[in-house]
Amino acid sequence: MIVEEKKSDRAQAAGKEPEQSAVKLIPVYVMGKRYEVPEGFTIMKAMEYAGYRFIRGCGCRGGTCGACGTVYRKPGDYKIQVALACQKTVEPDMYITQMPFFPVNRASYEFSDLTSAPEEVFKLYPELFRCVACNACSKACPQGVEVMDAIAALKRGDISEAARLSFECIQCGLCTSRCFGELAQYHMFQLARRIYGARILVRAEHLADMVKAVDQGKYDGILNELKNMKEDELKELYKQREVEPVSAGENWQPEDTRYL
Amino acid sequence: MSLAYYPGCTLKTKARNLEEPAVASLEALGYELEEITRWNCCGAAYSLADDDLIHQVAPVRNLVRVKESGMSQMVTLCAVCLNTLKRANLVMKADEEKRNTINSFMDEEPDYDGEVSVVHLLEVLRDEIGWETLSEKVRRPLHDLRIAAYYGCTLLRPKDVAIDDEANPTILRDFLTALGATPVEFPEFARCCGSYQVMSDPDGISEYARVIFDSALSHGAEALVLTCPLCDYDLGRGQQVLMKKDNSFRGMPMFYFTQLLALALGLGSEVCHFELNHGDPESLLRAKKLLS
Numbered sequence: 001m002i003v004e005e006k007k008s009d010r011a012q013a014a015g016k017e018p019e020q021s022a023v024k025l026i027p028v029y030v031m032g033k034r035y036e037v038p039e040g041f042t043i044m045k046a047m048e049y050a051g052y053r054f055i056r057g058c059g060c061r062g063g064t065c066g067a068c069g070t071v072y073r074k075p076g077d078y079k080i081q082v083a084l085a086c087q088k089t090v091e092p093d094m095y096i097t098q099m100p101f102f103p104v105n106r107a108s109y110e111f112s113d114l115t116s117a118p119e120e121v122f123k124l125y126p127e128l129f130r131c132v133a134c135n136a137c138s139k140a141c142p143q144g145v146e147v148m149d150a151i152a153a154l155k156r157g158d159i160s161e162a163a164r165l166s167f168e169c170i171q172c173g174l175c176t177s178r179c180f181g182e183l184a185q186y187h188m189f190q191l192a193r194r195i196y197g198a199r200i201l202v203r204a205e206h207l208a209d210m211v212k213a214v215d216q217g218k219y220d221g222i223l224n225e226l227k228n229m230k231e232d233e234l235k236e237l238y239k240q241r242e243v244e245p246v247s248a249g250e251n252w253q254p255e256d257t258r259y260l
Numbered sequence: 261m262s263l264a265y266y267p268g269c270t271l272k273t274k275a276r277n278l279e280e281p282a283v284a285s286l287e288a289l290g291y292e293l294e295e296i297t298r299w300n301c302c303g304a305a306y307s308l309a310d311d312d313l314i315h316q317v318a319p320v321r322n323l324v325r326v327k328e329s330g331m332s333q334m335v336t337l338c339a340v341c342l343n344t345l346k347r348a349n350l351v352m353k354a355d356e357e358k359r360n361t362i363n364s365f366m367d368e369e370p371d372y373d374g375e376v377s378v379v380h381l382l383e384v385l386r387d388e389i390g391w392e393t394l395s396e397k398v399r400r401p402l403h404d405l406r407i408a409a410y411y412g413c414t415l416l417r418p419k420d421v422a423i424d425d426e427a428n429p430t431i432l433r434d435f436l437t438a439l440g441a442t443p444v445e446f447p448e449f450a451r452c453c454g455s456y457q458v459m460s461d462p463d464g465i466s467e468y469a470r471v472i473f474d475s476a477l478s479h480g481a482e483a484l485v486l487t488c489p490l491c492d493y494d495l496g497r498g499q500q501v502l503m504k505k506d507n508s509f510r511g512m513p514m515f516y517f518t519q520l521l522a523l524a525l526g527l528g529s530e531v532c533h534f535e536l537n538h539g540d541p542e543s544l545l546r547a548k549k550l551l552s
Contacts, residue, residue, distance in 0.1 A: 118273050129301075129304075132317060134314060135317075135368065139368065149298050152298070152300040155300075156268075156273065157272050157273040
């Protein structure tokens with residue numbers, strides 16, 4: 001069980017004693033049951049207000065972890081709506097169900113064996129070709145990812161484009177829940193981003209050079225010097241540090257260039 | 261001049277030897293193949309079930325992309341894409357009830373009623389550039405190369421999407437003639453390669469290849485010209501199967517029409533990607549002094 005309902009049902013209590021609260025209460029339906037919750041609350045806060053305690057299905061509460069995917073409908077609108085429970089504020093008469101996980105199989109692979117060939121994705125996720133471009137996936141994405149376009153990119157072997165288009169994917173699985181081709185979109189995208197990062201993206205050579213220089217002790221001297229300084233000396237050094245001016249151009253350099 | 265271009269998935273992977281020579285050739289002819297944005301699979305096969313509208317959504321979405329870009333015509337190189345897109349387009353043009361259903365299902369897209377025309381590159385060469393102009397641009401005539409004009413199914417059937425007379429087509433013959441080659445017309449020019457039956461009976465359909473190659477050979481062809489990656493796959497695979505089980509079988513090299521076009525226009529062989537062809541097509545070209 002992902003959520004538990006508390007024995008004391010605060011929302012109903014609040015409904016009976018509105019004088020306790022100055023905020024306006026609005027009705028919402030969580031898994032079909034009516035609750036009165038304060039206007040302006042996020043779905044997640046409203047559910048907690050209603051008495052649900054999240055053991056799972058809530059992660060960062062900041063709209064990035066993808067743990068609180070939620071579907072809802074509003075009266076008079078046949079369309080299903082999606083949101084992250086921690087981001088979307090409640091609206092009157094929403095019917096809400098949180099869907100923090102949607103079962104889908106993740107292909108298993110030894111990453112070191114994979115190349116950047118399009119066939120790697122085809123072999124691991126052959127259901128890719130069941131896509132009929134209905135676009136239900138993109139419509140269900142709370143991040144605004146063009147899921148269908150990213151799938152189309154994979155079909156034509158463009159792993160880089162799939163990685164780019166799916167960059168904002170938080171793997172909530174709402175696309176997968178809507179797919180009648182039964183694709184595992186978010187796992188495919190993760191594979192695409194892994195292949196892109198490890199096999200396609202051009203390596204920054206200067207980074208490798210710098211790591212090598214650090215390994216060879218380029219900063220050992222200055223770090224030891226700092227470690228052995230007294231607190232007062234450190235503070236003084238900090239005060240006297242040279243700061244890059246706001247108006248500095250691209251080619252600005254500090255006076256002391258020994259550590260660049 | 262810029263042409264809205266729909267590549268199709270296979271041309272980006274297995275059939276780059278169909279796409280890349282086309283892009284280079286069109287550039288040499290003063291045209292730019294401008295890939296449409298956000299394109300999807302063409303649908304891969306036209307669904308024959310009358311009420312199976314969901315399988316029209318993918319092709320129609322591509323036509324919507326062309327409409328959005330303000331273009332009125334879209335060019336394809338792959339014969340299967342052409343067929344699927346054109347037939348879906350006919351549904352949108354001719355059938356009001358289906359058009360309304362599909363448009364209301366795709367409520368995130370602008371309404372579409374079949375206003376984009378879908379053409380094959382061979383039609384652009386025939387109708388816009390013209391065989392005469394094309395033959396004037398030939399720098400390396402394919403003299404002494406006898407090529408079977410193989411259409412397969414999807415360029416000619418069904419009749420309402422055919423790019424030429426389905427019983428007596430001339431477009432490939434005229435194309436080959438413009439390039440300086442000797443076209444070979446043969447009775448099996450439109451015989452099916454086996455199509456997607458390769459999935460269920462991969463070895464059985466090699467007999468289709470036997471009929472096609474035997475017929476082309478007996479009419480004096482040295483090679484076969486193709487417009488379709490599925491034909492390439494089935495006939496290429498079929499040749500291999502036949503050679504293994506039958507010593508008397510003689511196959512022949514196959515070329516995409518765009519490879520012959522690039523070669524005749526004098527472009528470098530690197531744009532042709534002969535390494536992606538079945539067998540060894542380069543030996544024949546070397547023997548005819550068309551490749552060094």
